[in-house]
Amino acid sequence: MNTREQQLQAFGRLLDIMDDLRTKCPWDKKQTMQSLRHLTIEETYELGDAILDNDLQEIKKELGDVLLHIVFYSKIGSETGDFDIADVANAICDKLIDRHPHIYGDVVVADEEEVKKNWEKLKLKEGKKSVLEGVPKSLPALVKASRIQDKVAGVGFDWEQPEQVFEKVKEELSELQEEVSKGDTDAIEAEFGDVLFSMINYARFLKVNPEDALERTNKKFIKRFQYLESKAQESHKQLKDMTLAEMDVFWEEAKKMQ
Structure with a gap:
């Protein structure tokens, strides 16, 4: 794995590239936080898909896409003088320290559930109503x-x-x-x-996790239905012309294959 120095160099390289893109690329120059928003959501879902598939190479790629968006928003923030990437990183560092008094303070917790309860109490102390x-x-x-x-x-x-x-x-x-x-x-x-x-x-x-459970069922259904479609095609039949009993034969075959 890379050393901390190599990791920081790689991050600095990304910041330099972002500077270049923002000044030289017609598409990148036009982007705003509002125009990037839907793209960021899409990238996050793509990362979620890669995680569900347990595809580590794809996870690495999608994490890069999400990281690019974080750097992009930070670059736009620096142009307006509101914040830059250092402010973003320091803000999350400060929050993590404040919300983990059992690590950076003298609070003692028994387990994960107690950590979660303390987390919500700390948020209310921060001013949330x-x-x-x-x-x-x-x-x-x-x-x-x-x-x-x-x-x-x-x-x-x-x-x-x-x-x-x-x-x-x-x-x-x-x-x-x-x-x-x-x-x-x-x-x-x-x-x-x-x-x-x-x-x-x-x-x-x-x-x-209900989202993961439902997506697992979605994927299972898609795989079985596509098997049904392929078998119907092999039989030179259209699904709309098949009876439910005929389709069920292929459906049961698909279930046995999983």
Whole structure:
């Protein structure tokens, strides 16, 4: 692996390249924080895909793309005199030191859960009025629900046992079925949301990341369905012309292959 000096040299090289691009490249010169925003989100999702695939070479590449965006925003900030990359790095260093008094202070913690609870208490001391202020509004709903539950649990608003949460899941499912029988679309949507929220909470108690779990199922479904498509093509058939029973034969084959 590279030495710390080599790591710093590589980072300095990236900063130099960013300076060149900002002054010499027509595309890079035009970019603003607003124009980069959607690209940054896209790069973050691509990194997430690489992590789920456990593709270390792709992770390295995607981390570079994300790092470029951090440097890009910092370069724009320096042009307006608001902040530069040193300010960004120092700000996160200061935050990490302040939020880890069990490392840089005299606070004693027993385990990871105690660290998380202290983290939320420290944020409130920093001036936040709500523990939920740190949940980005633009997060996808499933991820947002997970973060909300993590944060409120950090200040003690939580169930005690997984069995209690599962009972809540069953209660919400029953309420959903009741609304389905009535046919009120708005009420059905509300109860469906409650079911999803309770399932995400149950996932937390099972120590399962709901986003990863759902994406794992997405990938599994895609792989099986594409196998079904390929087998249908080999049989010179169109899926729309096949019966469910015919498709199910290939679907079961795909399941056995995984």
